[in-house]
Structures are given as structure tokens and as C-alpha cells.
Amino acid sequence: MRHPVDSRVWKDFDNKHSRFTQDPRNVRLGLASDGFNPFNNMSKLYSIWPVLLVPYNLPPWSCMKDPYFMLSLLIPGPKAPGNDIDVFLRPLIDDLRELWEEGIRTYDAYKRESFQLRAALLWTIHDFPAYANLSGWSTKGKMAWPTCNLETDALWLVHSRKHCYMGHRRWLVPDHSWRRKTNAFNGKEEHHLQPIMKVGQALMEQLHEVSNVQFGKSTKKRKRMPNELNWTKKCIFFELPYWLDLGLRPNLDVMHIEKNICDSFLGTLMNIEGKSKDTANARRDLEALGLRKELHLQHDGNHTSMSLACYMLNVTERRSFCARLSEVKFPDGFASNIAPCVNVTEGKIMGMKSHDCHIFMQYLLPIVIGGYLRPDIRGALIEFCSFFKELCSRTLDITVLKRLQANIPIILCKLEMIYPPASFDIMVHLAIHLPDEALLAGPVQYRWMYPFERYLGKFKWYVRNRARPEGSIAEAYVHVECLTFCSMYLNDIETIHN
Template sequence: MDKAWMHIGDRMYSNDYASGVKQFMDMAKAHASGRDCIRCPCKRCRNRTFHPFSVVEDHLFKVGIDPSYTEWIFHGEEETLPDTTSSDEDGDAAYNDNDYIDDVDEMLDDIRVGSFMDNSVKLLHIKTVGGWTVKSFDMVIKLLQAAFPHALFPDSYNEARRLQRGLGFTYTKIHVCPNDCALFWKDNADKDACPKCNASRWASSTTNQKRLSQKVLRYFPLKPRLQRLFISRKTAQAMRWHVEERVDEPNFMRHPADSRVWKDFDNKYEAFSQDPRNVRLALASDGFNPLNNMSKLYSIWPVLLVPYNLPPWSCMKDLYLMMSLLIPGPKAPGNDIDVFLRPLIDELRELWEDGIQTYDAYKGEMFLLRAALLWTINDFPAYANLSGWSTKGKMTCPTCNFETDALWLKHGRKHAYMGHRRWLGIEHNWRKKKNAFNGKDERRLQPKTIAGQALMDQLHEVSNIQYGKSTKKRKRIPNELNWTKKCIFFELPYWLDLGLRHNLDVMHIEKNICDNVLGTLMNIEGKSKDTVNARRDLEDLGLRKELHLQHHGNHTYMSLACYMLNGTEQRSFCARMAEVKFPDGFASNIARCVNVNEGKIMGMKSHDCHIFMQYLLPVIIGGYLRPDIRGALIELYSFFKELCSRTLDTKVKSHDCHIFMQYLLSVIIGGYLRPDIRGALIELCSFFKELCSRTLDTRVLERLQANIPVILCKLEMIFPSAFFDIMVHLAIHLLDEALLAGPVQYRWMYHFERYLDKFKRYVRNRARPEGSIAEAYVHVECLTFCSMYLNDIETRHN
């Protein structure tokens, strides 16, 4: 169509201009599909305002058409995509000339759906933020329609919700065998019965007209969600941060991009690393009960993905966490989780091998987007499901593998994991100190990491595993390795080459160690590791005679151990804990976990233990240390005392154990324990504090790597064997993982467990919790994306 008329100056008296306006309006009316309002392309409105046809025509004659509007994409003309062969310089020039402003209209331009209006986006956003009900939303719509009859509003909440589907925010339902044997997907999509166990796909109570599946997996495709990261210029630029803005300092790690795993991966796969827009992902999964009723067992397992390209202040935010799978309950998938991971693994392979064409709004060009999965993040039970290495039995430690040192406690009926002298120097005098440990010299070296071909040889024995709850489980023979399967992640071409595939969760390890320490110090029933059976095991092993059971006639009693507080000390301990106050937002109110009269502490959560271990314990015992250390610690304690003028009552209960371990324990126990016990616990707390630093110095980590076996050996000389469950032992491997993968804040479960707590609030239909969560998730995901373009109302971005 001839557009020369757009540049005619004499608009009111030019026949060519009038003819051009008529052709434009005819095309716009045909494109309007029955609507009585269209975008006005005049110089004043610039396609940002909707007006009736007559008003638009008046504006074109009185104000004139915007001369830069050369492609009439809002009025029926097809848009010409950018030339993919243009150089970076051309893209930058176009960016500067266009004077780009992120707003809703530009968002609609980016995603090429000009038929949707910003009114719907803003109303839905306000409803979500303000907690409106559907009924109240519909009432406001009616009011707005009556007050502004010429404005375009959705007729109802349901019509407004169609926006998210128009923008591509959807998910796929995949039917699953009720026994978790297989997915009714791809080759099995048309089958009515499971190809392995022959179980029916359909619920028996339904009719042929409307059949319902017994089990449904909800899959949220990854490709469009990764593409969406590059639609906005702001996020597209942020996705290049790890290359263009990150400061690479020797010996310091502040981001996963600083880690050895990341750098080794880049060196091995140079073609992948050449484009900084290629995405590095982490996968996290855990189960939760959506019904908030612990008496009714129900476990849903979301699978979440994290893009690590973003800077530290954005990387782990909820805005960028992407749900990939919603594995249905009521039972946990267990070892059969690989069946549910199949769609995601297939898509990850496609993203690695083929990539996907994506538009980069920052550069103004198309590029081939690829993605790689760096590692998984999970607690220890989920570690077994995702890795295929069972976390039960005598070879529980996945790092030590077949060299795990496990001691069976006959009376305690469990394994103790000790033998940490193997990590000491070969000439260390503790290696010959028999009576203080297990009665034997220690001449073994620390276990070697199993990798490469040796790992594949081990996995070859479990390569043909049948999935499904109807399948008879294979029983392991004595001394057989703990592999239960070759996990599905090995189908990714690069998975074997990764330096760290599955992370040990620092959060849960720290909490369990705190529970062991606090439970034993306070002699908490059910939590203490110093029990009658533990004393009997020591007697059978011939160790620690001072802790053996005392017999007087027909009576047997336990003497008070040096690491245990008596009744008066327990009440004093609790009184001091109840008085501790924290800065606003720093920790939850730990005083609610304390019963001063009974001398009991119960109900501490993960972050309380974190703070207790890492901060407070080293402060209170200052009176027993050197004057210079004592002075510094007293000043620090005084600072916190003056700063913390009030307590915090927060809903984030997972912080409890974190707080307790890093702040409280060291403060309170100082006056009660022997110097050697006190020193060992302080060193343990300092270890966790330095490990959890935001910036890791590799020189400090190497020092800690040499210190942690000494700390654990000191604890072996203090506490009974029952104290050393697998979680205490795993602490010795945390430094190796930190040296490989960088700061723990990107690899622990705090972020994900808090995020899963939101899913519980999404459940409105308790009979269909998975459907409620899926629908609410895509709704919030859509509004979160759209809110990046809203500048005139309050959002999470502004």
C-alpha cells in the first residue's frame, strides 16, 4: 500500500491525504473484527489510546498520523521481523533510535498480540496483589463498564483469564499409569491401559462420553519460558550479566559463574560458552503436603528450575523460578520419579542439541538459544530419588561410596558413621590414639571420588531397572553397592562430565547437626543421642568407661555426662535463650520455642538453628577465652544487644534452626561446659558460619577443608557413637562441594521450601489440589511477566 500520503503537510485540502486515510480506515475496520474502537495512530496518541473510528479519523486530519508508524501492525498489516543477519552494531543503533520504553503497549508489540489491552492486565494484577475474590472482581468490572462506557474492559474474570492463554502461559496435561510405570505420552498417547502393568488409564466410575484419567502429570514447557526471558530488554540484558558485568577475581567466588564446575564446563564445551545468552540451569525438587493437615498423608512434588545467568540480586528470586513439572500425589514418586522427568529430559536434550530460535529484545536480533543443566538441589531423601544412590544402609554416603565407614550399633539398632581420622594428615598423632576413638589404629587414606568410567562400570549393574509400584523391587545382596538405578539425567550428553551433579543440602545438614547437639546437651526426650542403648553400645565397644551404665544391686542408672546440662543449668539455659532479641527481619522469635519452667526447647526450625550455630555460641563464651578475643566478642555481643530492641514474629519458620545454630547456642552454653567441649562446638559453629558466607575465598575453604576432620575427630572423642548419624558425617564433604560449585546460597533448599509454601495457599479445591496449584501458578506467572511493563501501578518490580 502506498504510504507517501503520510508525509503530506496540507492534510485538510489534499485529495491524496484523504484517499490515504480512507484506505487506512477501511483496513483498520476490517481488522477490528466487530469492535467499535481501535488504536489511534496520530502524532499525539501514538497507538497508545483506543478511540471510536470517527474520533480516530478526526485525529488523522487534525493532528496527523505518526510518520514513524510505517508498519501498520495494529491495524491489519503483517509485521516484518528483524533481519537475523544484522550485526550487533546494527542492533544497537536500532535500539538507540527507537527510544524504547518498557510499557504494556511495547510488551504487546514484543509478543505480537495487539488485540489484548492493558486494562485486563492491570485489573488482574490488582486482584492478585489485593486478594480480591472472583465475585468482587466481576462487581468492579460492572462498575467500570457503567462509569466508562466507551472504554474496553473484559466482561468477567473468566474472560480476563483468557489473556494468559493468549500470551502463551499454559501447561500440558499428561496422563500417567496409576502405578507410575509409564506416561501415556508420545507412543503411548492413544493407549487405554498401561503397556507394562496393564492398569487402566481411566477412572472406572466415568462414562465414555467424559472419561477422567486416574493420574495426571502437569508439564510446563521450558522452551517458551526461556524465550520469555529475552522478550524484555531489561531481562535480556540481565541474562548476559555473568559474562559482561561479573567481576572475575582470583580466589573469590560470589556466583555459580565463579565456580570450578561452571568454568570446566565452559572449557570443555566452548561452542556452548561462546554465546553468553545460553542458559545454565539448576533443578530442585521436594515434596509437600498441600492440605495443611499432617494427619492426612498427601505428597505433591513440584520440579523447579533456576536460570543462573542472572546477577546475584535476581538469580534466586521467586520472579525467575520456573516450575517445570507438577508430580501428582497422594504418594511420593520415590525411585519412579524418572518416569515423570521424561518430558523435561527430552526437552533439555533438544535445547542442548538443536536449540531454539529466540528473539533478543536487547540486541534486536534472533539467535539460537541453548540450555544446560548444571546440577540438582534437594534434601538427602530426595537425593536418593534423583541420583539413584540409596541413602539408607551402611553405604549411605554417596561421596564415600563403597568406602563408607559404618559401624553397626547392636543396641541402638542403627549405623554410626565415624572414622574421620582418615582425612587427617598421614603423620597425625590421633591416627594412633586408639582408646579415644574405636580402639584401632587408623592407617587408611580418605576415600577417592568415583567418576568417569569407574562410575559407569558401577552403574552398568543397574542399567535395566523396571519402574512402577507394581514391579517387584530388586533386593540388594550383602556388600552390594547402594545404586538402585541409573538415573535419567545420564541421558543428557554432558551429565557425566559435570564435576558436581547432585548437591548435599547445607540447610538440612546444619539443622540435623544442631538438633543432635541441642538434644544431647539438653537431654531432650526423643532428640538426645545419649540414651541407655547408646551407653550399652559404648560398653560393648569397650570405649569411654566413664559413660558406661552404673549398676547398684537391681538398679541401673546413667551418670551425668560431661556434655549434658543438669536441671538447674537447663532452666538457666532456657532463660537466657528466652531473652535474646534480634533485628527486624533477621530471625524469628525463638523465645516461642522455649519453656523456661520445664527447661525445654522444642519446635525450632531450620533458620533458628542456622543463627544459633553460626553467631551466638561463639559470643557468650568469651569469658573463657583470651582477653583479646574476649574483648572483640563482647563488643560484638553488645552491638547486637543494643541493635536488637524488639523481637520478630515472622511466618518464615524454616529460619529457626539456622538462627539457633549460628547465634544462640554458642552464646548460652559457655558457662556450663568443659573447655574442650566448648572449643569443639565453637569450631563447629565457625565452620558453618564461614561456609555460608556470601563471598567464598578459596584459601579460607582450603583451610576449613583441613580443619573439619579435626573438628569431627574432637566430637568423636566427646559424644557417644550414636551421635554420629549420616548427617554429621556429610559435613566433611561440604567443603569439597563449595570448592567445586561456589556459594551455598545458590544450592540450598531455603529458597525452594519458602516458594513451595506459596503453593499451599493456591489450593482452593481440596479435592483437586494439583489442578488448583497449576491454574494459580500460570495465572501468577502471567501477571508477574506483565507487571514488568506496568509503570503506573505498584508491582513487585517497582
């Protein structure tokens, strides 16, 4: 698979809607949205939410490029729309319904004829917090992921005061020996099978339970009933006639998942304050669960201490690790900003951005980690890094994806036997679902936030009047669109833009 056209979602859509498929000029769209601060000043809280459409009827070398992004909505700040985003999406949904049911009269310059152009929205792209706003499923609490739904295996950690999501033995084959292991995991045998995603009529039955959802300001906070599960609303996208039939609607963003996992495991490895998951409360949770006695807090009168865990580096090792990392040479044209984040003297790594984490996980960690940890710990981390490297390949092989689908629960189970439960937040759990989505929708490069985050970075430069950031962005966007049109579609016109 090299393009969404090779994916199962695209092909199933063709089979179900043959009338739409008859004309290859009909457009398939993806919708991306995220909030950003236009002022480059995090001390001033302000959040603008652009809603972007990206057409997939383009070859791989043109698809996901800036000139083809369409800014359909600009939701103003200063606060994020939250669950009320459906109110702002109303005109866009009306346009998408019209484009699906009736189409719009369009001129084909190549064939020199007019035709009725139709369009369909295939999926939405966003980070995990925005997933809740656009899908209508709350991504917090015990049932943080809609695929697992009622069968989510969540454990409340009393001392860390958060849910952890372990139970990855459910994805192993039924006769796997690890299912019967108790002390290495949560003290229990695992006989459950992996949860099945709710689709079609079963999904609509859950959504029918959600009622009395009012948008806008309210003095009284609405409480969800137990039968509503984690649904906060029936999202507005279900008004599109084909939305329920799609194999994949909201996407998991590999970019943010990879970054959060990198921050979590690197923070624990280097014992970075505020990033490490191995805290005193995490050790207390282990003691309360009766797991891994060697990691319990050590009490000596009024003094309490933590032993250095096998998955952490001591001070000398951290300095050596940073020194080795700083000596890595990148080939020409290979962009990386990791070097400024490494402090060899203090043995610290801090301030890595999403792309830095992407490079670190897939290329650097498997190299520089050699010789520091036990072979089983080092092997599990390297396998996790290799998983993301193969998943992010620009060309996906279905046999490779099925191998990743079988390997990822084994990798996560290996990590469960090493790290404390506090390490397994929802981001780590979501890794087990990434191969499933890749099998459905194709390469992740067409469904992650990297191109959109870079595009939103341009919007910050458009703000010339800080009192009217939305107006500045809208005006500059129209200017750039005009220049793009002139450079692409008008003969004998040259612009500075091109």
C-alpha cells in the first residue's frame, strides 16, 4: 500500500457506493483539526482551531502538500470549542451533504466540459484530546478508547491517582503460555479474548442512549448516565449518509502517540523529573498490588528510599549515554535537532519536539542503548522502536502489517513484565491498535498530524495584528490562495510565491 487508494476503507467505499465511483473526478477528502496559539507566547492563553480539508485524489508526491490544503473553517479563540465544535462544523456538514447528494456544477479544463462534481469525507485526523471533541467519545477515565468500549481492561492506581491500561495478554493467541503467568503480570490468569469494535447497528444502539445534549454555555454540568458509557454526544458527522458505513472514521495520530511513548520511556530511563513514570507513588502502587517486591519502597525508621530499578540508568551511565548520543553523525540532508537537547555534563535530555522523538525512537535509541541495560529490557525497547519504524514506512506490505499486528501484544507484554503499571497510560495502549488502522486505511503519512502541524506553524507568521489574529490569518490565507491559483492555473504568469 502506497496511497489511501490501496486501502481497504477506499475499496469498501467503492463497493458500497458504485454511483460515486463511476466518475473518477469525484473527490475523496480527509478532515484535520487542531488548536494552536497564534502568539508564540505560551503565557498568553489563546486557542484558534482551523478545520482543514485535504483531497486524496492526488498522486503521492502531491498529496498532503500545502498548496492543496483547504481552510474550510477558522474557529475563533480565545478558548477552544471543546464539545461545542459541532456548532461551528454545521455549515461545513451542510456543504458536504450537498456535495454528496446533489454535487456542484464544475468545469473540467482538460476535457473542456462541465460535470456534476461530488465529494465524500473518508475520515478525520487529529490528536487524542481532539479525538474526544470530534468523535463524541470521551478519551478520559476507565473507558478511554471506543474500540475496547465496555471491555476496556483499566486498573485504577490508588497512589498515582490515575488509570493504567495493561491486560495486553488478551491479544495473545488463546494457548499462549503467558496467559497462565500470574506473578509476572497482575497476579491473575488471563482467559479473555481481545475486544471487538462496535459497528453498524450495535454502534447506533449505543448512540441512541445519548440524549439531552445541549451545546453552548450552561451553568449546570451535564452528568452522563451509566448506559451512555463514555459517549458525550452523537457527533455531527453521523448526519453524512455514508459515515456509519466507513471502516475507519476518526484516526489515531501516530505522531503524538510516538512522541508521548518516547517521552514516557526516555523519561523513565534517564530519570527525568516530571517525565519519569517510576515515582514514589508508582512504587507504592506496586506494593499495594503485591507485585515485584524488589521495587517496593525501603523503609528505615522515618527515612524512605527507592532502589535504582533495572530499567533506569545511574548518573555515570546517563552521562555516558548522552555522550554517545551527541557523537552520532547524521548524513547530509537528514534533519535532526536532537543535539541541542542533550546535556552531556549533567547527563540530561530535555525539550525534544515531535520530530526529534520520531528520529530518536526509530534511529537513535536502538543504536545508543547497547550495553546499558539487561538484554531482555534492551531487547524489548529495541523491538518497540522497530515496530514504529516499520509502521511508519512509506510503503506498507500487508504481510508485514499482519506480523506487526501479532508482535505488538508480545512486545507490550514484555514491557508489562518489566515496568510498573504507572507506565502504561492510554498512549502506550493505543500502540496495539495502530496496525489495525494501518491495515484499514494504508500508510500513516496520509493520516498523521506532521503536515498539518507545519501548516499551522505558517499561520502564526500570518498574524500581523495581534488584536485580530483570526482576521490576519484569514486575509493572509486568501492572498496565498490567489498567488497559488495564479502560479498553477494561469499561463504566462510568474509570482514570487512560485
